[in-house]
Amino acid sequence: MADRVDIAIVGSGPAGLSAAARAAECKTPHVLLEASPHLAQTIHRYQKGKHVMEEPASLPLRASLPFRAGSREQVLAAWEEGIRRLGVNLRLGAEVTAIERDEKGFRLLIGGREAIMARSVVLAIGLQGNIRKLGVPGQDLPCVQYQLDDPEEFQGETIVVVGAGDAAIENALALAFRNQVIIVNRRDEFSRAKEGNLKAILKAIEEGRIECYYRSQPERVEQLAVGRRRARVVLATPDGEAQILCDRVIARLGALPPRAFVERCGVKFPSADPAAVPVISPRYESNVPGLYIIGALAGYPLIKQAMNQGYEVVETILGRQVEPADAPLLQRKLERLPGFAGVDGAIEWIRKRTPVLSPLSPLQLRELLLEADIQFPTAGKPVFRRNDYTDSFYVILAGQTEVETADGRRFRLRQGEFFGEMSLISGRRRNATVMAGEGCILLEIPRRTMLRIMQSVEEVKQAIDRAFLKRAIQSRLAPEATPEQVEELARESSLHRFRAGEILFAEGEIGDCLHLVRSGSLMVSRNIAGREVVLSYVAAGNYVGEMALLGETRRTATVRAAIATETIRVDGKSFKRVVERNPVLRLRLQAEMRQRTAQNVAMQVDPRGGDLISFLLAQGAGEATDILLIDESLCIRCDNCEKACAETHGGTSRLDREAGPTFAEVHVPTSCRHCEHPHCMKDCPPDAIHRAPNGEVYIADNCIGCGNCVENCPYGVIHLAGPVARKPGLLAWLLFGLGPGPGEAPKRSDPSGEKKAVKCDMCRDLPGGPACVRSCPTGAAIRITPEEFASYARARR
Amino acid sequence: MHESFLAHRGLRYLWVSAILLSLSILAYLWHDPIPRPNGGTWLGYTLGTIAALLILWLMAFGLRKRLYRSTAGTLRGWLSAHVYLGLAVPVLSLLHSGFQVGWNLHTLLLALVFAVVLSGLFGVWAYLRYPPLITRNRDSATRSAMLEEIAELDRKALELADRIDPKIHALVLRSQQKTRLGGSVWHQLTAGDRSEGVLKALNLLSERQRQQRAQAPTGSTMSGGATILAMVDYLAAAPDRTGEALRELIDLIARKRSLVARIARDVQFQAILEIWLYLHVPLSFALLAALLWHVLSVFFYW
Structure with a gap:
């Protein structure tokens, strides 16, 4: 006879714990199922003593368990104490392998055997996924482990590490100091590892410090009762079976993303995009009645949000009306809207007025509104200016706005229309100034929120892509064209994606289209005497390939994507038709073409400039919006740039002058390039990373110090840093010798205290601009934008 | 710009x-x-x-x-x-x-x-x-990268020397212990190389070994440099493998020497810029x- 409960909660993270605690408090029969051997696996895996923060600060906590910012240990201890006090029915090590639904309710299979019957299921399994096990007999023996907390714990052992990712390599290297380590790799190389780890492991293998079995995998693990070693691993190798006697097996095989499991439960996802979250109702119910989804899996990555949802979902299941904890926040945001009568009414009012947002579910719209901002700008005031770097998206709720483009044309956008999609998609500066009209009400949606909506609601993405296509053709390619001509071009255009290095078209091919760069950037080169000479760099918002359409029919140069790039491919025939009918457009395009040809010839004459551009692009400058360059023939290595950076930013320098490559005396130090589509923004739980109007990508104070951005930045320019002690003033140092003086390393106040991510913010709070450049005594340091690469390269020949 | x-x-x-x-x-x-x-x-x-x-x-x-x-x-x-x-x-x-x-x-x-x-x-x-x-x-190398490479070369050199002969091992070890970079202002400014002439000794050794192989193993007739000559005698009788290891060792030490010289020069330049x-x-x-x-x-x- 299977167990029977009212509510089965799967996953004991903040969301699941909170739901279970509320259920226990209400004396509802429940069970909390956790696959790992301890509570809150994700938080449990934080490093010892890590400070857990309490964001968003404005959101009140409504849960049966306490949660306050503090160390990992304090947070976990408070939860453990809470569930003991409330009598939560917790089962650790209970991995749910299937959830089936019939007319009586749900049947949850645990470990593939035992079943639990439940009337409702709360799925709170987060996004980390279950750890991938060895998948062979003996995988659950005590000598097999899937995590390594402290490599120092073991010494003098023989340890088999299975896996080829960064985790496996780092573990193997750390263990090899005091143990004999054997690493087992399924493939014949370590292709998934980071550069540094790859070098280190290959070196260790070459020197014999670590033994490696390539193209091998474990077949079984056996516990031994006699002999000096505790276990035996049997491997399948290219040369046949191999047996290793060892003390311990550590398998680091990554985690299985939870999506496949969730889909097997019958839950639908709106798109194949890996970032998509399942569709749920305002009460967190999925398309499977009685199956609720909360927490990170539902798109709420913060602890407090997840705990509030755990509470609310249990109230909902018990049939009680519950106003979400964020209702007062929404109320405050929405009550200034005309005719406001309750939050739900206002949400509906917004939905009716904005065609682009109408495909959203009420919960999605609610979530969007929580993160968005409603503005009532005074008429004539600019919403943003041309060349600003902001990247949010605007929808007009009431009134109208006036748009002024680069060439001085003006047009109006009315209620229900949207703008700002150009910078959102391309990551480049605003290409027009938008002014508020009379009685204008705007909804400003942050970049991350909008991208998430576009990933999960196909209709929204399509509507924005359509508008982008037309507006990009109109503003970037053919401002002289009539709306009908733009329409004609847009009809024959399509979106294309290119991987970094992929060729759009090659020299000598017949040209039948042109490409307008939507996001990313391109590199134009020619093959001269068997050598590739880089001619120019094309940033997002510009076009290539028009030469073959206007004059010659063959491509005069090869164009490839410098980074992952999206383009709008405009069909050659319709483009020629439009150009023929529009002499003004033709003249302008020809003038631009002449200028480009002249520039290309100049670059061909002396290929050194092109070499410099390709060097810069190889350093990732292709996705930069602003990059720090140091002329090493001027740099006296005084490190005043680093000192200035540290002095103006709480004692931690955000740039490393010495690190980084040099070519033709141009040095690219390790410092932020303020990417068009910043990698650091990709996975920031509190959405603390933003882009300011003048381009800098900065981290706001609500950073929770999770370190995701540090991991995601390919240029290694983000660190976690704690606060430092205040320094004595300049005069105190000068007159009385009180140290540390200006430019000297400060005293770290508390090494275990809370750490936050820090990165270059281009000294946004300083009126004079970036301190690194301003404090360079010899003029070696400059910051330039990719648009200046060509003139920079020419100037340095 | x-x-x-x-x-x-x-x-x-x-x-x-x-x-x-x-x-x-x-x-x-x-x-x-x-x-x-x-x-x-x-x-x-x-x-x-x-x-x-x-x-x-x-x-x-x-x-x-x-x-x-x-x-x-x-x-x-x-x-x-x-x-x-x-x-x-x-x-x-x-x-x-x-x-x-x-x-x-x-x-x-x-x-x-x-x-x-x-x-x-x-x-x-x-x-x-x-x-x-x-x-x-x-x-294009940072100073710390060069120092790391030196440490690496030292380790390899010791390993190789160990395979050749304990006396060579001692010789290499002594030379490593004597390698100094930076130091007093004077040393920084002059980029003085105070590493012992181990390379010279090893080269001599290798050369002798070659010569002795060519000639009949008649033993040393030269005076002075008793330790080295003793080793030469020993090596002359040793298998070919040692000669190869010796040459490899000389390459390693030569590479290290050039790195040490580069770092010393780097220190020197930096010192002049500040002195x-x-x-x-x-x-x-x-x-x-x-x-x-x-x-x-x-x-x-x-």
């Missing part, structure tokens, strides 16, 4: 300095006081005051450099002005004194002015000369003290 502090804003401060100097020289030539030009005339006082104020302002560079939040111009502009206007001070001082010198503290002040300016000029020269040399010497400041700054403070005393005494004896 990059612009050197010397070229800052189209040589703006060179012009300022040139104009200041031309005006001063013209005034000096036009002015014909009795008995002769000196610090006590109205022009003498004017020039002296200008020079004194300039010195105070020039010394404020040290403050500006440390005011990292300052919006008062860029540091490059300040350095440009510091150099060009600093060059004007000795000329102004000479005009102020009417070219009178003697064995007194006023002339000490004049001497200090020249000493400070000369040390500063050395700095300008070093700033122009050494940065490209550093880049070329580094060859003059240890003269320039204290001398400036001495100058300031002498200036205060000069002004006070002049007013005291007025």
Whole structure:
């Protein structure tokens, strides 16, 4: 006879714990199922003593368990104490392998055997996924482990590490100091590892410090009762079976993303995009009645949000009306809207007025509104200016706005229309100034929120892509064209994606289209005497390939994507038709073409400039919006740039002058390039990373110090840093010798205290601009934008 | 684009300095006081005051450099002005004194002015000369990367030496223990290589071994270098494998030598870029003290 409960909660993270605690408090029969051997696996895996923060600060906590910012240990201890006090029915090590639904309710299979019957299921399994096990007999023996907390714990052992990712390599290297380590790799190389780890492991293998079995995998693990070693691993190798006697097996095989499991439960996802979250109702119910989804899996990555949802979902299941904890926040945001009568009414009012947002579910719209901002700008005031770097998206709720483009044309956008999609998609500066009209009400949606909506609601993405296509053709390619001509071009255009290095078209091919760069950037080169000479760099918002359409029919140069790039491919025939009918457009395009040809010839004459551009692009400058360059023939290595950076930013320098490559005396130090589509923004739980109007990508104070951005930045320019002690003033140092003086390393106040991510913010709070450049005594340091690469390269020949 | 502090804003401060100097020289030539030009005339006082104020302002560079939040111009502009206007001070001082010198503290002040300016000029020269040399010497490696490589080479060398012979191992180890980089100011500046001549010894060893293989193993007939020769005898009898390892060891040590030399040069360049400041700054403070005393005494004896 299977167990029977009212509510089965799967996953004991903040969301699941909170739901279970509320259920226990209400004396509802429940069970909390956790696959790992301890509570809150994700938080449990934080490093010892890590400070857990309490964001968003404005959101009140409504849960049966306490949660306050503090160390990992304090947070976990408070939860453990809470569930003991409330009598939560917790089962650790209970991995749910299937959830089936019939007319009586749900049947949850645990470990593939035992079943639990439940009337409702709360799925709170987060996004980390279950750890991938060895998948062979003996995988659950005590000598097999899937995590390594402290490599120092073991010494003098023989340890088999299975896996080829960064985790496996780092573990193997750390263990090899005091143990004999054997690493087992399924493939014949370590292709998934980071550069540094790859070098280190290959070196260790070459020197014999670590033994490696390539193209091998474990077949079984056996516990031994006699002999000096505790276990035996049997491997399948290219040369046949191999047996290793060892003390311990550590398998680091990554985690299985939870999506496949969730889909097997019958839950639908709106798109194949890996970032998509399942569709749920305002009460967190999925398309499977009685199956609720909360927490990170539902798109709420913060602890407090997840705990509030755990509470609310249990109230909902018990049939009680519950106003979400964020209702007062929404109320405050929405009550200034005309005719406001309750939050739900206002949400509906917004939905009716904005065609682009109408495909959203009420919960999605609610979530969007929580993160968005409603503005009532005074008429004539600019919403943003041309060349600003902001990247949010605007929808007009009431009134109208006036748009002024680069060439001085003006047009109006009315209620229900949207703008700002150009910078959102391309990551480049605003290409027009938008002014508020009379009685204008705007909804400003942050970049991350909008991208998430576009990933999960196909209709929204399509509507924005359509508008982008037309507006990009109109503003970037053919401002002289009539709306009908733009329409004609847009009809024959399509979106294309290119991987970094992929060729759009090659020299000598017949040209039948042109490409307008939507996001990313391109590199134009020619093959001269068997050598590739880089001619120019094309940033997002510009076009290539028009030469073959206007004059010659063959491509005069090869164009490839410098980074992952999206383009709008405009069909050659319709483009020629439009150009023929529009002499003004033709003249302008020809003038631009002449200028480009002249520039290309100049670059061909002396290929050194092109070499410099390709060097810069190889350093990732292709996705930069602003990059720090140091002329090493001027740099006296005084490190005043680093000192200035540290002095103006709480004692931690955000740039490393010495690190980084040099070519033709141009040095690219390790410092932020303020990417068009910043990698650091990709996975920031509190959405603390933003882009300011003048381009800098900065981290706001609500950073929770999770370190995701540090991991995601390919240029290694983000660190976690704690606060430092205040320094004595300049005069105190000068007159009385009180140290540390200006430019000297400060005293770290508390090494275990809370750490936050820090990165270059281009000294946004300083009126004079970036301190690194301003404090360079010899003029070696400059910051330039990719648009200046060509003139920079020419100037340095 | 990059612009050197010397070229800052189209040589703006060179012009300022040139104009200041031309005006001063013209005034000096036009002015014909009795008995002769000196610090006590109205022009003498004017020039002296200008020079004194300039010195105070020039010394404020040290403050500006440390005011990292300052919006008062860029540091490059300040350095440009510091150099060009600093060059004007000795000329102004000479005009102020009417070219009178003697064995007194006023002339000490004049001497200090020249000493400070000369040390500063050395700095300008070093700033122009050494940065490209550093880049070329580094060859795209950071100093820490080079040090790591040395540690790595040392480890490999010991491993190899161990396989050859315990005596060679001891030789290599001793040489490694004696490798020193940096150290005293003198050592930094001269880039002295104090690593023992282990390479020479090993090369000799390898060469001997080859020769001895060619000839009959008759034993050594040469005097001196007893340890090495003993080893040579031993190696001559050893299998071929050792000879190969020895050559490999020599390659490793040669590579290490070149790295050590590069780091020593790097340290040297860096030291030269900084050493003059240890003269320039204290001398400036001495100058300031002498200036205060000069002004006070002049007013005291007025």
